[in-house]
Amino acid sequence: MINKGISGKTKICALIGDPVEHTMSPAMHNAAYKKLGLDYVYIPFRVSPEQLPQAVAGLRALNVRGFNITIPHKVNIIPLLDSLDPLAEKIGAVNTVVNTDGELRGYNTDAEGFLRALLERGIKPEGKNIVILGAGGASRAISYSLAAKDARLTILNRQQELDWAENIALLIRDELRKEVRVLELGNLAKALSGTGLLVNATSVGMHPAVNDSPVPAGLLDKVPFVFDIVYNPIKTKLLREAAAAGAKTIGGVDMLAWQGALAFEMWTGQAAPVELMRSEAIKMLEKHED
Numbered sequence: 001m002i003n004k005g006i007s008g009k010t011k012i013c014a015l016i017g018d019p020v021e022h023t024m025s026p027a028m029h030n031a032a033y034k035k036l037g038l039d040y041v042y043i044p045f046r047v048s049p050e051q052l053p054q055a056v057a058g059l060r061a062l063n064v065r066g067f068n069i070t071i072p073h074k075v076n077i078i079p080l081l082d083s084l085d086p087l088a089e090k091i092g093a094v095n096t097v098v099n100t101d102g103e104l105r106g107y108n109t110d111a112e113g114f115l116r117a118l119l120e121r122g123i124k125p126e127g128k129n130i131v132i133l134g135a136g137g138a139s140r141a142i143s144y145s146l147a148a149k150d151a152r153l154t155i156l157n158r159q160q161e162l163d164w165a166e167n168i169a170l171l172i173r174d175e176l177r178k179e180v181r182v183l184e185l186g187n188l189a190k191a192l193s194g195t196g197l198l199v200n201a202t203s204v205g206m207h208p209a210v211n212d213s214p215v216p217a218g219l220l221d222k223v224p225f226v227f228d229i230v231y232n233p234i235k236t237k238l239l240r241e242a243a244a245a246g247a248k249t250i251g252g253v254d255m256l257a258w259q260g261a262l263a264f265e266m267w268t269g270q271a272a273p274v275e276l277m278r279s280e281a282i283k284m285l286e287k288h289e290d
Contacts, residue, residue, distance in 0.1 A: 006041055012062070013042045013267055016055055017070030020044040022232070025068060027284045028260050028277040035273050040065070049076065056080045056104070066098045066267040068260075074137050081106045090175055091144055093137045096263040107266065110138060111145035113259030114229070120258075121250055123197065123225055125151040131195045132156070133185070133214050134202035135164035138229055140171070142201055147172045147180065154181040154191045192219055198242075200228040205236040207288070213237040220245040231256050234285050253281050 015025050029042035047055040052073055057080075059067055069077050074093040078084065081097065085107045088094050094106035118125060125146050132139055132146075135157040147153055153172070157165040162184055169180035183191055192198065192215075204214040210233050220226070226242035231252030239249045260281075261272035 005039070007039075009039055011038075011040045011065040011267075013040060013065050014059065014067040015042070015044040015070060016047040016052075016059075016067055016073060017044075018046055018048050018072060020046050020070065022288065023070070024231075024256060024281040024284050025260060027280045028257065029264060031280045032261075032264055032273050032277055033268075035276055036268075036270055038268055038270065040268065047073070049073070052076060053080055060099065060102060060104060063102070064099055066096065066263065068263055069095050069097065078106065080104075087111060087144075090171065091141050092171075093141060095259065096266065098266050107263075108141055109259040109262040109266075110255070111141040112262055113255050113257075114142050114227075115145050115149070116258040116262075117250060117254035118227065120254065121248070123250075125149040125197070128152065128196035129154070129194055130197045130199065131191050132199045132201055133204075134200070135161060135168055136201065139165075139201035140168050142199060142229070143168050143180070144172060144175075147176050147178050150178075153178075154183060154195075156183050156185050156188060156191055159184045159186070188215065189219055192223055195223060197225045197227065198223045200226075200230065200236075200238055203230065205233075205238055206230045207232045211237060213241060215241075217241040217245065220247060223247050225250070227255075228252060229255055231281070232285055232288065234282060253278060253285070256281055 023044050026042050033040040081104045083105045088106050088108040091108050096107040096109050098105050128151050130151045132155045155165040165182045169182050172178050172180050200214050205212050220242045226247045227250040228236050228238050229252045230236050243249050257278035261274045264272040
């Protein structure tokens with residue numbers, strides 16, 4: 001329920017995407033505003049692709065303080081913004097917009113959110129052999145951020161979409177002067193030999209397909225760390241099987257909370273209560289699982 005104290009002074013933050021019905025973001029952000037006594041409110045809006053230009057113009061006209069962008073708008077929103085943070089420009093995707101006196105600037109907090117979640121668990125990417133599954137927008141942000149921290153990357157994708165992975169490798173080669181190995185998913189066993197971290201940046205295992213995993217259980221016994229960016233369910237089949245094989249695991253809720261916290265800090269200028277935001281997301285997810 002929206003805070004009864006909303007007034008003409010209340011600052012509005014939002015989420016636009018399609019769909020948005022099961023988003024965790026309102027629960028995370030509104031709990032954080034309440035905790036810090038901030039006169040803000042966060043509201044999700046379902047916006048179809050054809051409505052995106054009008055929606056962005058409307059958010060600007062209404063002087064919304066900032067908004068998050070989720071599927072399918074993270075790329076198509078770029079021409080509608082006034083400026084981009086250099087990292088968002090390089091990654092080619094925006095998930096956070098800050099409105100400063102009518103100027104809309106786009107950022108990507110997915111990349112930094114992923115890194116914060118890793119570092120929080122004491123995992124430093126420098127010098128690690130890291131295998132990344134998938135070559136979509138999330139993989140692009142994660143791969144770039146890891147390569148910038150001197151990790152050695154192998155990106156695997158389906159044969160028919162291998163060029164997506166090659167495009168990520170080209171970006172990293174051109175911008176960071178680092179080599180990235182690109183393989184077809186059939187080479188997974190070979191790729192996992194000697195890896196220090198496996199990252200699932202695909203949607204495999206996401207609700208409702210909770211019995212799917214991108215990695216056969218038998219290949220997980222030599223992987224010390226597994227990070228699955230899927231957050232619904234909280235514990236994917238991949239994470240359960242990795243833990244059973246002895247790996248330390250990180251779930252998508254950690255990345256979700258951190259990317260939200262970074263956006264929160266951009267909009268409010270206050271340090272985000274990350275643990276509260278994470279616990280609110282988990283509560284929402286547990287309700288959905290019941």
